[in-house]
Amino acid sequence: MLLEPGTERSGGITDDRAVLQAMLDVETAWVRVQHRLGLVDDRVVTAVTTAAEADRHDLAQIARAAEDGGNSVIPMLASLREILHEQHTADPSDAVHSVGQGAAVDLDGAVHRGLTSQDVIDTALMCIGARALDALGASLASGADALARLAHEHRRTVRVARTLGQPALPTTFGLTAADWLTALDDVRDELADTRGSLPVQCGGAAGTLAAIEALAPGRSLEAADLLAEELGLASHGRPWHTDRAPVTRLGDVLVRTADAMGRIAADIVLSARLEIGELRERPAEGRGGSSTLPQKQNPVLSVLVRSAAIEAPHLGAVLHSAAGLAVDERPDGSWHAEWGPLLRLVRRVVVAAAQLDEVLSGLVVDVDAMRRHVDEVGPALVSERVLTTVAALPNGAAAVAALRPVLRGRARARHLTPLLRAYLPEAVLSDADIEDLLDPLQYLGATEPLIDRALARHDARPDARPDARPDAPEHPDSSQGET
Structure with a gap:
């Protein structure tokens, strides 16, 4: 967090505790699937659910032990089974058993049976991705609403359109805001499509579902579908251990979002230069200062959004490199190479969206500077x-x-x-x-129809709030000062 300012805005969505909890959630959901298949009773579900709380596990110990098996699922399972054993020892009258294949199976034996480590980690990462896209969508929706208000209010606030860094034609800040709005609404649509397609991973040791089929003959594909249903994910219809399209698709939409946000932030940073002075971030106590120069008022949030946009494509590129090197039925290293870049990409983009939302919601527009x-x-x-x-x-x-x-x-x-x-x-x-x-x-061309088209599209969204926009000034181009 020291070298990644604003990380707290992510709500811990990708920290170690969140990853552990996501893996435990997969194991709990899988036990619920077994219950729906008639393989375990209610008491197994209750016991595993109680034990599968991240705060009950020694996170540091699981992390240290992860190296021995190449991933954290093995020590996580050891910790989960130890807690289940302690629960049973504390209350031995609670004889919790499962009933697979007509024979009693110890409680901890019901955990994870039929799955493999990659099933758990891939599915956990998809769960984290789903939560991240939900948070991202909320920030972008708020930022888009702010842009809709700006586009409406400044539809005739004239400013210089610049091409290749030089004055070109007159335009309006309303059209600039509408252009930004359209870009955010575009990525919001892409986020929704991706969110609905994030799949569960359920294939067993080699993607054949052999152990699952042995547990529930003729119902292994149904079991995978049930796991998706339990976790609110999509069913891919097959295991995807070496087909990494779900990971690259998630990465790609995050990079696209970073691109759209970075472009807006870059415009704001440029416009905030003293010699231009058309836009500024809303002042906040203690924000934007310099360690040595008292006169500085830096557009720090926009700068941080830009930094995320610069880094995001490279993180996405690692995911594609790994996808192209996945081999056999389970990858030997390329799968492992995905984890860090994907989690960092998720975190960086979620944080940047929250930062951009704050910038847009309080953007200071100097109409006098634009006219000057x-x-x-x-x-x-x-x-x-x-x-x-x-x-x-x-x-x-x-x-x-x-x-x-x-x-x-x-x-x-x-x-x-x-x-x-x-x-x-x-x-x-x-x-x-x-x-x-x-x-x-x-000589403003079709600026107003273009603004109207962007606003109409935005207002047609199910979550739109056009009633929150104030009436535009009758002649905003002649307004004085800042808004």
Whole structure:
């Protein structure tokens, strides 16, 4: 956490305790499946559920012992069985047994039977992924709502559109916010699709379900489906021990989300520079300062979101490298290589989404600075319109030839008007026509329909809250100060 600021925002979703609990949840769900198949009684389910609480286990000891078997399932099972034994010793009258194959089986023998370590870890990681996507979706929904409000409020707040770092045309901050909104709504759709497809892993030692079939003849595939149902995951229809598409699919949607968030954060960081000053993060006590420079007010949350976006593709690349090296019926190292990058990717993106939500919910928009930059660029910002319009007029070709070098110099309107008049008499182009021609608000293209389209799509979502948006100012382009 010291070198990953904001980790606490993840709610511990990927920490060691969460991973242990997810594995224990898989074992408990598998016992419930056995109960539904008639292989164990109620008391087995109750005993395992009680013992499968992460806080009852020595996490550090399980972690130390994981090296001996190459994964943490083996020591986790030893700990679980030890706790079950202690429970039974404390109450020997509670003769909890299972009834597999017509013979009594000790309670701890019912735990994990038919599964393999990869079944437990893969399924636990899918459970963690599902919880992460739920948290991620909530943060993005809140951030998207904030963007919808900004798009609505600033639909005619004019600003400079920049291409290749240079002023290009007039646009509005409302369209910028709508563009960001569309990107977040896109990834929210992808997150929902991925969330619904995260599968359970249930194949036994070599993906044949042999031990499960022996426990419940003719019902092994049903058992796998029941496990998915118990855990709220999808049923893949088959084991996927060496088909790592579920892992890479989860990784890919996380990277896509990081991309969308990173682009927004990058725009905010750039716009927060003093010489631009169009956007700022909402001030918070103790945030954004420097260890040596008292005047600094850094956009730290946006910076942290950018850092996650920079790292995420490389973590996703490890998952794809591992997927391409999975061999035989169970991978020999490539599977193990997934765990760290996947958990880090989940954590980084979940934290970044929470940070971005806070940024967008309190974003300070300086409409004066936006208008000032429009005025600084001058008529050059509408040069496309000026040249196109003038070229179609009588004597327009000569006027265009004279205008081009002046516009390259970002001429002021007061310089451009006499030049236009020198080539085009008032009968051809009146003073009112010139004023309209040079007005950036008259060359905003389809900005408002594009904003409306983004808002309509957002408002059509089941969780939309359009009623939470205030009415837009009648003329927000003339507003003073910040919002």
